[in-house]
Amino acid sequence: MKKLLLHSIATFLLSVASFNATAEKLSLMLDWFVNPNHGPIILAQEKGWFNEQGLEIELQEPADPSIPDKLVAAGKIDMAVSYQSTLISSAAAGLPLVRSATLISGPLNSLIVLDKSGIKSLADLSGKNIGVAIGGNEEATIGTMLRSAGISMDKVKIINVGWALSSSLASGKVDAIWGGLRNFELNQLELEGYKATAFFPEEHGVPPYDELIIVTNPYKYNPETIKKFNTAIKKATVYLINHPKKAWQEFIAYSPETLNNDLNHRAWEDTLTRFALRPGAAELKRYDEYAEFMKQHNIINTLPKAKDYVLTY
DSSP: OHHHHHHHHHHHHHHHHHHHHHOEEEEEEOSSSOOGGGHHHHHHHHTTHHHHTTEEEEEEOOSSTTSHHHHHHTTSSSEEEEOHHHHHHHHHTTOSOEEEEEEEOSOOEEEEEEGGGTOOSGGGGTTOEEEESSOSSHHHHHHHHHHTTTOOGGGSEEEEOTTOHHHHHHHTSOSEEEEEETTTHHHHHHHTTOOEEEEOGGGTTOOOOOSEEEEEOTTTOOHHHHHHHHHHHHHHHHHHHHSHHHHHHHHHTTOHHHHOSHHHHHHHHHHGGGBOSSTTOOOHHHHHHHHHHHHHTTSOSSOOOHHHHBOOO
């Protein structure tokens, strides 16, 4: 019996050693610090589903959220969490980046106002100040939304408030904010005692898009590796949707000090229905339509075709 037990332990240790020697190592940089938007990635890591596919994933958080795509294009890291609009801009500029998976398959960005402001419709924003985190593309997004209500961009004032979106709105520095995520900023404001309303771009003329995607370098990626990665992400997504409470506990176990709080818990619940059930699938027509929207508003100068930068599995 003792010999059998020792033999079993030895066999297990050999299998672990064998796995560690043969596992394919990949670096994955997030778009920001770990939060509920990354639920499937964290669960696939925590529950061993990447390992099950023969992958060893090194998760990284960026010091600067503008660099993950550039590092992938430069071959410094293998994969990154990014945004559809960023990928299209990169493709239009000729950077070697392709979409390999979708994490969140719909927009999260929104235009948010406080209920006490009396702003009940987009038309009520005429003459108001709108705060943005990063300036440059507001003519396309905010402008399109306003035009759907018969308001031109010259009727509002755009103010760059950096990352202080919620505090700028709460303090009255601005009358509305653009760029606040509907699963985070709305909850953050409510926790601070402010009732707020969001106007959604896809309901006001802006083409729908994938909020979060995974990108990789077309000169480095291995199709079989991507399939394995997507299999693990898909398994994690199905699990967290079917077992949201249990999955929440396993998610926060990754970093209890930073993740286990009311804001993240609310965001978790609001994000569950937004994860892509088929991470490898993509609708090329939707990517082309958003690229045409960006070209129309001079965000990009050339029009890339989705078939050239969107991988589907």
